Amino acid sequence: KLDGAPLVEGTGYSLQGASLFVPTIALNHQRTLTITMAATLPQNLLSNAGFESVNPDGSVPGWSPVTLSGGTARLESTPMQSHGGGRSLRIKDPAPTASPYACAWNSARVTSGIDAGGRYKFLVSYRTRMLKGASVGAAIYWYDSSGNLVGTSTSTREAATSYSTHNWKPLSFEAIAPSGAVSAVVSLQTIGESGSGAMGSAWFDDASLTGVSP
Numbered sequence: 001k002l003d004g005a006p007l008v009e010g011t012g013y014s015l016q017g018a019s020l021f022v023p024t025i026a027l028n029h030q031r032t033l034t035i036t037m038a039a040t041l042p043q044n045l046l047s048n049a050g051f052e053s054v055n056p057d058g059s060v061p062g063w064s065p066v067t068l069s070g071g072t073a074r075l076e077s078t079p080m081q082s083h084g085g086g087r088s089l090r091i092k093d094p095a096p097t098a099s100p101y102a103c104a105w106n107s108a109r110v111t112s113g114i115d116a117g118g119r120y121k122f123l124v125s126y127r128t129r130m131l132k133g134a135s136v137g138a139a140i141y142w143y144d145s146s147g148n149l150v151g152t153s154t155s156t157r158e159a160a161t162s163y164s165t166h167n168w169k170p171l172s173f174e175a176i177a178p179s180g181a182v183s184a185v186v187s188l189q190t191i192g193e194s195g196s197g198a199m200g201s202a203w204f205d206d207a208s209l210t211g212v213s214p
Contacts, residue, residue, distance in 0.1 A: 001034040010170045042210035045113045050085045062108045070098025083125040083168045083205035094198040104189040111183045119212040123172040128164040133198035134190040135160040142181040151178035
């Protein structure tokens, strides 16, 4: 709370690595910031969620680069940009050949902690540099016990207008696992249209998928 008023994550405050940013605190004013920490934090269901672990061949444990509905891009784990720790996942110069398309990093199948009807919160930090022709978003794909897709939950997207260059921002949304869901895959995406001339880069870091108490 700031001066007794609740702050909302992503607007009233943000967490960047080990730093807390509260944009509404003005300089040269006496303000009261109250922080209450939960006794226990919810478990992050994603493995290698900060992307710090990388195999000798450059692959990232727990994450796979994919192109959906056509398109190509350079997808890499990079130490050149990071929100927390020393690495992030990058999508560079997406080049769609079908419409619509997505170039993405997908998590490994999450099989523990997923319950049909349960509410979940997804959070990731992302930044862009000279990204044009492709919006940034995320999705959760839900699967049943036979491995069939039973639902998709998506975030709002950063619009693909002009050139986007900005520092790290939070992207978050909540979703309810549909009937029959026993596992999930998280997808970090750039989305665009064929002929958009997509170019530029998007980075993702510090992803989390946690259960939300009723």
